Each structure stands twice: as C-alpha cells, then as structure tokens.
Amino acid sequence: MLTFTEIQYMLTKNQLTFLSIFTLFGFSGIGYFILSFSDMHSYAAIFEAESPYVDIVYGLVGGSVLAALGLAVLQIPALKKVGEFYQQIFTKIHLTWPDILFYSFCAGVGEEILFRGAIQPFLGIWVTALLFVLLHGYISLKDLPKSIYGFFLVFVAAAFGYAFEWMSIYTAMAAHFVYDVIMFSYLMRNANQQADQNSEGE
Template sequence: MDDDSSQDTKWEASGRIPSREWLILSLMSFAVYLGISYLVFYFFHDTGPVKAYGHGLSVINQLITGIGSGVIGSAIIWIAINQAAVSKVLDDFYIIKMVRQSRLTSFDCMQLSFFAGAGEELLFRGAIQPLLGIWVTSVIFVGLHGYFKFKSPGHIIFGGIMFGLSAGLGYLFEYAGLIAAMSAHATYDVIMLKLISYEK
C-alpha cells in the first residue's frame, strides 16, 4: 500500500500519467467508439460494421497506402504548425497542451495511436461518413476534437489544417478503404505524439 502511494506521489510530482492509466483510457475510448459505431450501423445502415471493411484495395496495399499517407500528412502538419502564426497558439488547444505536458513513453504513443486510429475511423469514416459525406463528417470530427477556435488567424489556420487532414482521411476511406484510413490515422498520431511530447 505504501509503495503504491509513494509511486502515485512520484507521478504527481513528475506530472506524468502512468502508462497503465493511458492504456485504460485508450481501451475505454475504443469501447465507446465501437459501441457508438454499432448503434449507428444498427439504426442507420442496412449492413453491419464488417461491411465497412469490404471495399478498397487489398489489405496489404491499404496498409502501405495508409502508412505512407500518415507519414506525408504528419510532415505537412509539422511544417504548418511550426509557422509563427500557428505555433504560438497551439497551447490553446487542449489536446496539444495535454500531450506536451504528459511526457508520453513510446508505448503510450503507440497504443494511443492504434486505438484512436481504429476506433475513430470505424466511427467517423466507416459509420458516419456514408450517411453524411466527407465534409460534414470532417466538421463533426474536428469540432469534437476541439480544433475549431476563431480567436485569431493562427487558431483559424490550425482548425483549417486539421479539417483538411480529416477530409484527407475521408477520401482515403473512399478510394483505398477503411484499413487505409485507420493505418494513416494511427501513423499520423504516433509521429505527432512523439514529436509534440518530446518538444523542448
């Protein structure tokens, strides 16, 4: 009991959330995305979620396309967010600020990215996009992530960049497949989480 208490005090002092807690958060989020996806498919689609995987390239080609797209997307976003107008407002976005303060381990980055990529893409691209289209889905996606702020040109530019990224995932789903969108999202996330959390 004393060891656990002392460990908790260390975590509080360091400002670092333990990997176990990040993993629990990821699993809970994934379960929520999965549950909502199933409800959307049940009430608004004629087929189940498995059908969302049924179009596009072969699995291996989807993975290659997705990973390549994730690398390219993260390079473009990294360049964009390091421009003066955007870089000075990034801490106004809760997700960015939290990642910067959390000092994520490599395992944290990998598992957060995997579960976010799989869960969010199944919901937004697999379940919602066929009903609402790429653009409306992207508005919902970016809005729920808290990236729409209109305080300054930097805020607007960042929101627009993230909207473009979401739309890109939407097109990837349409033309390559759901696994491509998932792997692109996960690849983008793992690269950006590492870059942002290890920023000096």
C-alpha cells in the same frame, strides 16, 4: 489525429489510457449502434477490402505525408503557440514510445470506425471531417491560431475520408495511426528538450 484539448491539462496518464481504451472499444460500439438502424449500410461492410495489407501500406505512406505537412504548418510563426500548447501537455504527462503507439492505435482504429465507417456514409466526407475536428475542440472563436490549425485538420480528416472511400477502412486507420505517431513523437521530443533545458538552467 491528436485528440488533446484544454481540458486535458488536467488528465493523468492513467486517465488518458482509459480514454484511449474507450475510444477503441466505445467508439466502435457507437458505430455499430448507429449502423444497426440502417438498411443500406452494415457494420461488417466497414471492414471489407480486396487487399487490406496493400491498403495499410498506402495508408502509412499517405499519413506520413500528411504529418509532414502538419509539422510544416506548426512551424508557421503565427501557429507556433499551438505546438507549444500541446508540448506543455506532454511535459506534464511524460509519455513513452509504448504510450504513443498505444494511444495512436486506439485513436486510429476507434475513431475511423465511428467517423469514417459509421457517420461518413450518412453525412458525407466533408461534413464528417468538419464534425470530427469540431468535436476534438480544435476550432474556437477565442483562439484564432488553433482554429487555423483546426481548419488544416479538416483537410487531414477529409483525406482519411477519401482513403476510406477509395480504398478501405484499413487505409484510413493506418493513415490516422501514423499521423498521430509522428505528431506525438515530435511533440514528445520537443517536450523532452524543453525539460532538459529547464534542468540545465536550474
């Protein structure tokens, strides 16, 4: 899922790259730390799967469906400003396809290990999904449209949770990865189109 909030207006690409690397390794480390206190759940158990490659395929398909729903939600007139907000961030940072794939991979792996692998066993699917969205800053009493989109993302995060519960962490990772790739690419394309229009207007 996308992790931009208002504070990221100030981020450079280098800072965003650093945060992505921290998400991949730091979140994984935090997940390991949490599970080190548990006698019922182990870090190694997160990665157990009978058919990881099949699970990944299911995750890619499911994440694509969720992303299509997310794009449809952003087309709702009352929520268009939400998409425009994130689009402005892309206009400033100038992301490329390698950037998108890297950021999406780091988020898909690191966040799923922490939230679905380490936190969900203790808090459950829905509480973890709500916590996930709250920590990303998508729900705000001052911004109703973004909060509405945030509640949609709670269902997306819960879907990742069920993917982990019913299949494996690889399903959740793949779904999260492809969801972010599609959303990133959509916003990047719109940002590039807006930049081209502004150039033509000058």
